[in-house]
Amino acid sequence: MIRIQIDDLPTFRKKYLKRVANVALARVNILLVSLKHLNGVGISTADIGYLRYKHITRKIINTVEGWNLPESDFDTYNYVTTVTNYVKSPNNLLKINLKGLFDLMTFLTQKKGANLKDLLICLPDQLKQLNKKLLSNYKVDSVDDRTIIKLGFNYDLFKDVSNKIKTHFRVENLVLYCPYCNIGEADYSKTEHGTPATIHYLDHFFDKASYPLLCYSAFNLVPGDNTCNSTINKGGTNFDDKFHLNPYIKGFSKTMVFEPILGKIGSEIAEIHLNIKPVYGSTEYRQLIGKCKKINEASKFGNINVFKLRTKYNRSHVRKNASHFVDKVYELISSRSSLNGFLTRMGLAHSTDNYKKWYEWEAGGASFDEKNFNNHPYSKLFRDLHDDVLTKDTNPVNDDIRAIMSKS
């Protein structure tokens, strides 16, 4: 779990609004018109977006009543009569908070959608609070109310909105590797014909069914790899910030540290131990492995459990690569000849930058600096193993490396 770094946050948010705000606003406006008509106000086929709101009005009526009224009842000649007769007759509209929903959509769409825009680019640590505030202010938190909200906020159905969102993340390409596992590829690339060659999957951190208002929000969308997004990992698991980490807020950093458990032969790693640092019961602990006393990959709580990281990092080829790298670090600190030889070959002097170059070379490209961990797989694993070796070493000749570690 690696934190997603966005260098220029204001520009990222501005670009997101430029790409997504208008299409999202149009969808919410359509829902607003349907709600207005069902409140018995200005029922007409002349409002903007008739071809869209006729479906939404029909869906609301069918949802509330459990009916299956045909589309023809809502065509140009029948819409006004069907809706007028419906609102004047005894009906079940009280099942939903029609006025609350109308007021919420009015709030979001007024002033050219200023409040909707705030929702679209709401910062990750405020998402849950903003969602709760909006639903409770307008008293629209029932399951039925949320079903109606989904008729304005539907990522899967409204391709005009989701395609703009996908475009944004493809152009911005925030990560090259999945932030949840730091293993699978998650970058977007395209062929000379403009068709995708590789893609990422956008995961809704707060799920679309329980949090429909957040389904278009930028920082609720995590670009990741297929495995983490699929049902064998997160897919179908409802995330919550009490038990899960949002990579826009933080990564594992030093709260979980990979530690090598050596086997019998040289520096061959028999097991990669995931050392959980926070105390049991703390929020940080719960976000890593939930309420479990130790890692339990059958649990739906805690990112380490959900993404089955212990198993992923203990596959034999991963341990083999890790063993090889640890070997190189041992070789370095025991003689320093490896580094000196490398620097000489590269025609370089000894410095922090050059040490990092040596590291990246030996780690197969993985960055030494945490802020670049998403650019290469297994970056945190390599760095933790490197630090483990250097921390256990006491030779003063390697103090300069420990000084570099403490600054990066």
Ligand SMILES: [Zn+2]
């Ligand atoms: Zn992943």
